[in-house]
Amino acid sequence: xxxxVIVGHGSxxxxxxxxPVYEHAERIRQTGEYDEVVECFWKExxxxxxxxxxxxxxxxxxxxxxxxxxxxxxxxxxRELGLAGPITHKGDKTIRYAGPLGTYEGMADVILERTDDLxxxxxxxxxxxxxxxxxxxxxxxxSSGVIYWNAGRIRERGVYDxxxxxxxxxxxxIGEVVTSVEAENVILIPVFIAEGxxxxxxxxxxxxxxxxxxxxxxxxxxxxxxVGPHPSMAALISARAREMEEKFVHGAR
Amino acid sequence: xxxxxxxRTSIPNVAAESRAAFAAWVDAxxxxxxxxxxxxxxxxxxxxxxxxxxxxxxxxxxxxxxxRAAREIAKLxxxxxxxxLKSAPNLRRGWALLAxxxxxxxxxxxxxxxxxxxxxxxxxxxxxxxxxxxxxxxRQSGIYKRVxxxxxxxxxxxxxxxxxxxxxxxxxxWDVDEEIPLEMNRGEGExxxxxxxxxxxxxxxxxxxxxxxxxxxxxxxxxxxxxxxxLSALVEAAxxxxxVMAREAEFEKPLNERRxxxxxxxxxxxxxxxxxxx
Numbered sequence: 001x002x003x004x005v006i007v008g009h010g011s012x013x014x015x016x017x018x019x020p021v022y023e024h025a026e027r028i029r030q031t032g033e034y035d036e037v038v039e040c041f042w043k044e045x046x047x048x049x050x051x052x053x054x055x056x057x058x059x060x061x062x063x064x065x066x067x068x069x070x071x072x073x074x075x076x077x078x079r080e081l082g083l084a085g086p087i088t089h090k091g092d093k094t095i096r097y098a099g100p101l102g103t104y105e106g107m108a109d110v111i112l113e114r115t116d117d118l119x120x121x122x123x124x125x126x127x128x129x130x131x132x133x134x135x136x137x138x139x140x141x142x143s144s145g146v147i148y149w150n151a152g153r154i155r156e157r158g159v160y161d162x163x164x165x166x167x168x169x170x171x172x173x174i175g176e177v178v179t180s181v182e183a184e185n186v187i188l189i190p191v192f193i194a195e196g197x198x199x200x201x202x203x204x205x206x207x208x209x210x211x212x213x214x215x216x217x218x219x220x221x222x223x224x225x226x227v228g229p230h231p232s233m234a235a236l237i238s239a240r241a242r243e244m245e246e247k248f249v250h251g252a253r
Numbered sequence: 254x255x256x257x258x259x260x261r262t263s264i265p266n267v268a269a270e271s272r273a274a275f276a277a278w279v280d281a282x283x284x285x286x287x288x289x290x291x292x293x294x295x296x297x298x299x300x301x302x303x304x305x306x307x308x309x310x311x312x313x314x315x316x317x318x319x320x321r322a323a324r325e326i327a328k329l330x331x332x333x334x335x336x337x338l339k340s341a342p343n344l345r346r347g348w349a350l351l352a353x354x355x356x357x358x359x360x361x362x363x364x365x366x367x368x369x370x371x372x373x374x375x376x377x378x379x380x381x382x383x384x385x386x387x388x389x390x391x392r393q394s395g396i397y398k399r400v401x402x403x404x405x406x407x408x409x410x411x412x413x414x415x416x417x418x419x420x421x422x423x424x425x426x427w428d429v430d431e432e433i434p435l436e437m438n439r440g441e442g443e444x445x446x447x448x449x450x451x452x453x454x455x456x457x458x459x460x461x462x463x464x465x466x467x468x469x470x471x472x473x474x475x476x477x478x479x480x481x482x483x484l485s486a487l488v489e490a491a492x493x494x495x496x497v498m499a500r501e502a503e504f505e506k507p508l509n510e511r512r513x514x515x516x517x518x519x520x521x522x523x524x525x526x527x528x529x530x531x
Binding site for chain 2: 011012013014015022026042043044045046047049050051053054055056071075076079091092
């Protein structure tokens with residue numbers, strides 16, 4: 001039997017934080033690709049500490065529902081799940097640990113799908129810039145690296161006149177980017193895993209956004225939903241696990 | 254990275270074993286079993302019916318047939334507040350859930366009380382690994398690293414404030430460390446608690462901040478800034494005629510129930526020193 005374990009951050013305060021993980025798990029469950037699809041969290045139950053005892057399958061694929069490689073994916077998740085590396089044997093179980101979602105090649109496509117959802121039926125004239133919004137932190141350069149990396153991938157496709165990045169907690173600061181980017185249309189997509197305090201409150205407030213579309217004197221700002229809850233992320237999670245399977249199961253033959 | 258020690262390997266598939274054992278435990282009691290706040294009754298059809306224990310015999314309950322609906326049932330209290338800890342005694346009423354078989358029963362139970370069935374089983378089999386507070390604290394990092402410095406008395410008070418049946422129905426099995434048992438009333442419920450949970454660690458962090466404050470910042474009558482903040486908030490709230498409590502895990506706010514329970518243990522003795530018996 002084969003199981004997929006999706007690891008989310010979860011929250012003690014925000015009931016919506018874990019919702020994308022549950023929704024993606026249900027989508028993957030419906031595909032029948034796995035005998036079991038189980039969710040676990042850092043801040044919610046079931047915890048990472050106990051989830052493996054709840055899995056009946058011997059082949060276990062663990063995919064972190066996190067955007068970037070960093071503190072959680074490299075330190076907290078392996079520690080709490082008791083993982084020794086990409087492959088861990090525990091009793092009869094073989095646990096394969098995949099990388100985060102933001103660094104996966106399909107991520108750029110999900111961002112563009114999110115952008116298409118936002119811009120469907122909206123008319124624009126003049127130059128259009130896509131701005132990817134990341135949390136960022138001065139403590140870990142991988143946090144911003146994944147945003148730059150995806151911006152680069154999208155830039156190569158030439159769909160938008162400009163593709164820029166902006167952050168909440170590091171330079172370049174998002175407010176500055178949105179104001180100064182040389183375009184009449186600014187599409188702002190938060191590269192976040194879930195809706196929450198930042199996407200609903202701090203970002204609209206700090207940028208003076210009035211909803212999905214905000215008219216300023218010299219530009220129109222289109223504010224999209226975060227990438228994480230997009231239904232296509234479920235396929236990305238599956239693909240991440242499948243990649244591990246191809247690399248370590250079939251590749252090993 | 255090194256592999257974490259795995260102490261227990263005797264039960265090969267605990268998930269499958271626990272499912273069968275739990276179903277058999279319920280089947281053995283046609284009148285139903287209580288587990289947390291839930292009543293589980295075997296149906297003559299072979300399935301199971303779950304409802305809030307206080308809704309036994311109630312009519313007009315909202316009926317669910319998908320075991321995954323259990324997670325939605327467990328998400329909010331009757332007042333619509335988010336429940337970060339599913340073993341808190343605030344499961345909402347007014348629902349009944351039909352589980353078709355043992356697999357659905359455990360899926361539903363994992364929605365209501367995540368990982369409780371497997372812990373229940375391992376505890377009965379004498380195979381549940383217990384992680385004491387110090388062991389748990391030792392692996393914390395980032396903003397939680399400071400819980401390593403929480404004093405033994407701090408752990409005792411935090412556990413009394415955060416884990417007793419009034420706020421969590423799990424039976425607390427862990428101790429401060431191998432030498433120092435918890436003094437709290439551990440509870441008599443069916444759900445074992447083998448390790449401090451993330452809500453407890455978050456609370457322990459808050460208590461550690463109170464401890465640090467105690468050393469440096471006491472005023473002339475021995476009150477700390479946060480104690481005065483809490484007292485002020487209480488007076489102001491009570492003066493309006495309605496004390497609106499902070500959310501369950503909002504430990505930074507004065508009017509949090511667990512925070513107030515901690516104050517009852519540590520502040521009340523300061524305000525009302527015990528009168529010496531003649």
